[in-house]
Amino acid sequence: MxxxxxxxxxxxxxxxxxxxxxxxxxxxxxxxxxxxxxxxxxxxxxxxxxxxxxxxxxxxxxxxxxxxxxxxxxxxxxxxxxxxxxxxxxxxxxxxxxxxxxxxxxxxxxxxxxxxxxxxxxxxxxxxxxxxxxxxxxxxxxxIHPVDNVKMSLRKNENDSNQMDLTQHIKEGKYTIQCKVTGSNPPPVIDLTLVNGRSRHVNKELIKTVKDRRVAFTTTATMYDTLLLKGNRTFICSANLPNDVLQKYPEFHSVNTAIQVNVITTTPIITCNSPSSKDGEFAAQCQLKSHDQLFCDDASLVTMHNGRNMTYEGNHTSPGINISCTAANQTALTVNLQISKQKVMEVKQIVVRYSMTAEYEVPFYDATTTTTKSTTKDHRSAATAVGKLETYLSQLLVILVSTTCIAMW
Missing domain, CATH: 2.60.40.10 (Immunoglobulins)
Structure with a gap:
């Protein structure tokens, strides 16, 4: 043995x-x-x-x-x-x-x-x-357990804990759209889309939970910084089990939900004070006022330099450029701009913009000559005015000469 x-x-x-x-x-x-x-x-x-x-x-x-x-x-x-x-x-x-x-x-x-x-x-x-x-x-x-529930929400930004009332109008701007799917095992496949519109990348977060002694996954799909412009906008969220499960058990069907919002235009009045230049550094302050609520997230600064447009949104700090936005109240914003001497030498144009509805071109000083730069449009306007004045003076001189000659005759 x-x-x-x-x-x-x-x-x-x-x-x-x-x-x-x-x-x-x-x-x-x-x-x-x-x-x-x-x-x-x-x-x-x-x-x-x-x-x-x-x-x-x-x-x-x-x-x-x-x-x-x-x-x-x-x-x-x-x-x-x-x-x-x-x-x-x-x-x-x-x-x-x-x-x-x-x-x-x-x-x-x-x-x-x-x-x-x-x-x-x-x-x-x-x-x-x-x-x-x-x-x-x-x-x-x-x-296997199918999807229990699909719920959608709309917020002004990702850190906003308040879900918007989807039965009311919303203002133009950038929003965070979320679709939360609960109950399925294995994790669901989620399709979050903006109908007849462009949307940014969808991020997904997966959390495993246990409900009534069974495994249940909660998955959240999120569209960040989605720009909504005027008109009716529809988001659809569809969730179901993965394809390999559906091939074996085709009786499981998708669970769908949708939200439709009516986006209205907010067009604030934008004014800027006379910009200052100290040691070649540019500084200006702009006021945005409206009858509707305004958000700093929708305010931006657009500069043209090095042959391309650069957009800086909300509050921004980078080498040579500093932008701060504060809300005086719900319907008024103050935007402060600071641009270093080196950056000013590169910049050809500065525009303060709110969403896609209002913008204001800010005159600014050349850091090397301390003279106000003008856009091409301004040069053409000045040239046209000068031309008209020269024509007028020439015509007036002809009339005076003619009148003098007749009187002498």
Whole structure:
């Protein structure tokens, strides 16, 4: 007997080297109908672990199935002392047989009456005689649950905790649109779109929760800084289980919701004081006033330099340019501009803009001559005025000369 055991140990650690195992793939399944009392309606699944030819009957005590729950995180050893002892009555059935002399051994676990609590990772673990692990192979079991709820919200910015009343008009500007999907397992696929409009990249955040002893994922899709202009705008959010689940269970349907908002125009009056230049540095202050509420996030500064437009939004600080926006009240903003001497030498034009509805071109001083720069449009206007004045004076001179000559005659 000792010789036989020794021979098994040699097979395990010697002639064939250390043994190996493989496991069947991941499983996705619906749960058994609640309460699952009728065995004919149970949903049952099987997981298979195959040991290579290095395994033998004498070392089967060193192979165990282990379950780590996704519901509570507990780890349960499903086999104890020998492969045939299980921890739960009639829940697990384990089969063992030799496939062939060359193909190794077959260790199959049947899981009966699958419920949401069976969601987790099942591991087939092969041990050495000293209980150290040779190899561990995992199979994930996902017990499917469809999407419970889809809810959308609209906020002025991402840090605004107040959800807007979607039944009222909103002002033009940039908004954060969110779609929150709850209840599904596995995580849902979300499609958040702006109908007949352009939208920025959608960011997604995934949170795993446990609800009523089942895994439920909450996924939030967010569009940041989405510019909404005048007119009716519609956002649609659609959520469903992933395609690989739907191919197996096509009965699950998408859950959709939509919001429609009427965007109205806010056109403030923009005025700027006479800019100042000290040591070549440019500074100016602009006032924005309206009958409607104004937001600093919608105020921006546009500069033309180095052959391209640069837009600086809200409060901005960068090398050579500083912009601060404060709200005097709900309908008035103050924007302060500071541009360094080096930047002023590069700048060709400065425009204060509110959303896409109002803008004001700010005259500014050349840092090298301390004279006011003018736009091309201003040069043309001045040239036209001078031309008209010259024409008028010429005509007046002709009339005077003609009159003098007639009088002398």
């Amino acid at each position: 000792l010789a036989l055991v020794a021979f098994g140990f040699v097979l395990f650690n010697g002639v064939y080297g250390e043994a190996n195992i493989s496991i069947s793939g991941n499983v996705m399944t619906k749960p058994s109908p609640s309460p699952g009392l009728d065995p004919n309606k149970w949903v049952n699944i099987s997981l298979t672990c195959v040991g290579d030819k290095g395994l033998s009957y004498f070392i089967t005590n060193h192979l165990n199935w282990i379950f780590e729950s996704n519901v509570d995180g507990n780890v349960t050893q499903l086999t104890k002392q020998s492969f045939y002892n299980t921890t739960a009555d009639y829940k697990y059935e384990l089969e063992y047989r030799e496939i062939s002399v060359t193909d190794g051994y077959f260790f199959k676990m049947n899981i009966y009456n699958v419920g949401y609590s069976d969601d987790g990772t099942y591991s087939c673990v092969l041990y050495r005689p000293d209980k150290s692990i040779i190899v561990k192979k995992d199979a994930n079991v996902t017990v």
